Amino acid sequence: MIDLYDIHNHLLPGVDDGPEDFLESIQICEIAQSQNTKMIIATPHRKDVTENHSVHLIKDLVSNINGNLTQKKTCVDVKLGMENHIDLDLVQDIENGKALTLNNSEYILVEMPWEGRPSYIEPVIADLLQSGLIPVLAHPERMRLFEDERALLGEFVRMGCKSQLTASSLYGKFGEKAQKASVDMMTEGLIHIIASDTHMAEGQRCYDMDLGFRFAKQIIGSYKATQMVESNPLAIFENQKMPIMKVK
Numbered sequence: 001m002i003d004l005y006d007i008h009n010h011l012l013p014g015v016d017d018g019p020e021d022f023l024e025s026i027q028i029c030e031i032a033q034s035q036n037t038k039m040i041i042a043t044p045h046r047k048d049v050t051e052n053h054s055v056h057l058i059k060d061l062v063s064n065i066n067g068n069l070t071q072k073k074t075c076v077d078v079k080l081g082m083e084n085h086i087d088l089d090l091v092q093d094i095e096n097g098k099a100l101t102l103n104n105s106e107y108i109l110v111e112m113p114w115e116g117r118p119s120y121i122e123p124v125i126a127d128l129l130q131s132g133l134i135p136v137l138a139h140p141e142r143m144r145l146f147e148d149e150r151a152l153l154g155e156f157v158r159m160g161c162k163s164q165l166t167a168s169s170l171y172g173k174f175g176e177k178a179q180k181a182s183v184d185m186m187t188e189g190l191i192h193i194i195a196s197d198t199h200m201a202e203g204q205r206c207y208d209m210d211l212g213f214r215f216a217k218q219i220i221g222s223y224k225a226t227q228m229v230e231s232n233p234l235a236i237f238e239n240q241k242m243p244i245m246k247v248k
């Protein structure tokens, strides 16, 4: 049984569209442990934290969750990050501490716009790379942007970005289009990490890394699938370089 490391998870209670209460946050961690998950990065939406809460609050929540897990002898370690929507304030917000990288590493989870195609996308990505950060693009298989511009993900990966697929896209939870895009992007070598993007303990957006891993193995084989759920996300937790993956 391999170890799982999840870099995208909305498990913090009452912060964004994740769980409403602390109990459900703990349940998510217990389910993750049952799938042999060792570490999770809590990634609340930066917009929700900035507008309705604070970085101080989310740090406290992570600390409380880890304290409770230790008491229960649940061996999952929760770290802190954010899901950062791309906008013109992102680079400055990193400098002033309002935008967080993944577990304080050089990797930063970046979400492209769900609608529209602002011209600042490329310049902001270039600025992040220029400042020594590595953007990890969240769930490209579900984004209209990458559906409309098929070559764009490859361009970002060649620039130095990494990309993160959602486990449940692999078995059709986000529909056939996202499932097909997942297979295409994986086989083209454009995906580096599989993460859960969990929002709840049970239901549509539950924790399903083990199932995603099983489907990934069928598509790209055991070695590459293991890289995507174990060694590559672990490199992010440890702020290490990921092995270079060939882009077609």
Ligand SMILES: [Fe+2]
Pocket (backbone or CB within 6 Å): 008, 010, 083, 197
């Ligand atoms: Fe998310």
